[in-house]
Amino acid sequence: MARALRLAVAGVGNNISGLLQGAYWYRGLQARGETELPGVRQNAIGGVGVGDIDFVCAFDADPRKIGQDLTDAVLAEPNNYPRLDVELPQQGAIVQLGLVNGGEVTVEDVTKALVDSDAEVLLYSLPTGLQWEAEQYAQAALGAGVAFVNCTPEVVARNPEILAAYEKANVPMVGDDLASHMGSSMVHRSLLSLFAERGVTMSSSYQLNFGGNEDFRNLRENGASKQKSKLNALAQKGIALDAVEIIPSAGYISHLKDNKVAVINIEGLGWAGTPVSLDLKLKVQDSSNAAGVIIDLIRVAAAWRRLGEAGFPIAAASCLKSPAVPHDALTTFAIDEALSMLNERVAAAADRS
Numbered sequence: 001m002a003r004a005l006r007l008a009v010a011g012v013g014n015n016i017s018g019l020l021q022g023a024y025w026y027r028g029l030q031a032r033g034e035t036e037l038p039g040v041r042q043n044a045i046g047g048v049g050v051g052d053i054d055f056v057c058a059f060d061a062d063p064r065k066i067g068q069d070l071t072d073a074v075l076a077e078p079n080n081y082p083r084l085d086v087e088l089p090q091q092g093a094i095v096q097l098g099l100v101n102g103g104e105v106t107v108e109d110v111t112k113a114l115v116d117s118d119a120e121v122l123l124y125s126l127p128t129g130l131q132w133e134a135e136q137y138a139q140a141a142l143g144a145g146v147a148f149v150n151c152t153p154e155v156v157a158r159n160p161e162i163l164a165a166y167e168k169a170n171v172p173m174v175g176d177d178l179a180s181h182m183g184s185s186m187v188h189r190s191l192l193s194l195f196a197e198r199g200v201t202m203s204s205s206y207q208l209n210f211g212g213n214e215d216f217r218n219l220r221e222n223g224a225s226k227q228k229s230k231l232n233a234l235a236q237k238g239i240a241l242d243a244v245e246i247i248p249s250a251g252y253i254s255h256l257k258d259n260k261v262a263v264i265n266i267e268g269l270g271w272a273g274t275p276v277s278l279d280l281k282l283k284v285q286d287s288s289n290a291a292g293v294i295i296d297l298i299r300v301a302a303a304w305r306r307l308g309e310a311g312f313p314i315a316a317a318s319c320l321k322s323p324a325v326p327h328d329a330l331t332t333f334a335i336d337e338a339l340s341m342l343n344e345r346v347a348a349a350a351d352r353s
């Protein structure tokens, strides 16, 4: 087994609560010798298992989280991911004030904290809509030679200048925006593809999303970048995206807590122009849905860095809504092959050492 992945996080919200609690939940299963891990796409990537994450550095801007050990911070309000039935030790990583537009912390401060903690990957998981912060954290990770993973729809990996700087400095860059595990974008994409495959002409479609966590509260006001990214996720041959309407947060409903409800409708024309109508409701634990792909993105990023590779790893593309290399330029086969090659190269390097 490879050494544990040393992870830094920017934004200690529900995503990180789901990731940290889940990592300990899987560690428990692994300690009992179980090999069938429910809810996992890949048991190991680059030799790193789903429980093999060391949380070494954390940044936030909320006084309720700053100064707390990361374990206490992920359980602090307004986070409302459920408390999993697992023991959580203190992490020894104290949440620090991070980069805030107009604030005192500098890019150099964050770079130093990343270097001092010996982090391999910085997971960027701030509220959607903060383009300045996304670029500044990416700058800080670049300075530290730490791989960057962008969970949000802000344009980072898709910015050719940022990507080129990462390539030049020999640092991995993974983004943009998570394509959640069983997310509304992936379900919607598959259904649109099914209509096209069966020769039913899609005439209109919509996707409405509701939830009761901070992400949904924020997306009501700041959903523009998310809306574009969700459309990117649906892009495929034969689909007329101008007939598709997406509302990232059609409502913040507090009693839903960290559950997300998505309603998807597709109207189509079948034989002789007669109607075909499909309505679907999807309900998921929103931040588990995020953690289920974050775990793959951070392991791909760490493996890419350990191999001495730079820039965007194709192996990450199926976990992203808006990858640096667009979906329509990639096949599922190419992505799967990239992941197998990455695993083989890490295994060969381990054999040699």
Ligand code: NAD
Pocket (backbone or CB within 6 Å): 010, 011, 012, 013, 014, 015, 016, 059, 060, 061, 062, 065, 079, 098, 099, 100, 101, 125, 126, 127, 128, 129, 133, 151, 152, 153, 177, 178, 179, 180, 183, 213, 214, 215, 286, 287, 289, 290
């Ligand atoms: P959240 O609102 O629970 O957490 C965001 C955290 O960032 C909070 O702790 C907040 O205090 C902190 N923060 C705000 N400004 C900061 C700053 N300048 N520096 C450091 N920290 C700061 O959000 P979440 O549910 O954890 O989601 C994080 C991101 O992931 C969002 O942008 C969301 O849209 C995106 N995302 C989530 C999913 C999913 O399935 N849940 C899917 C795709 C993308």
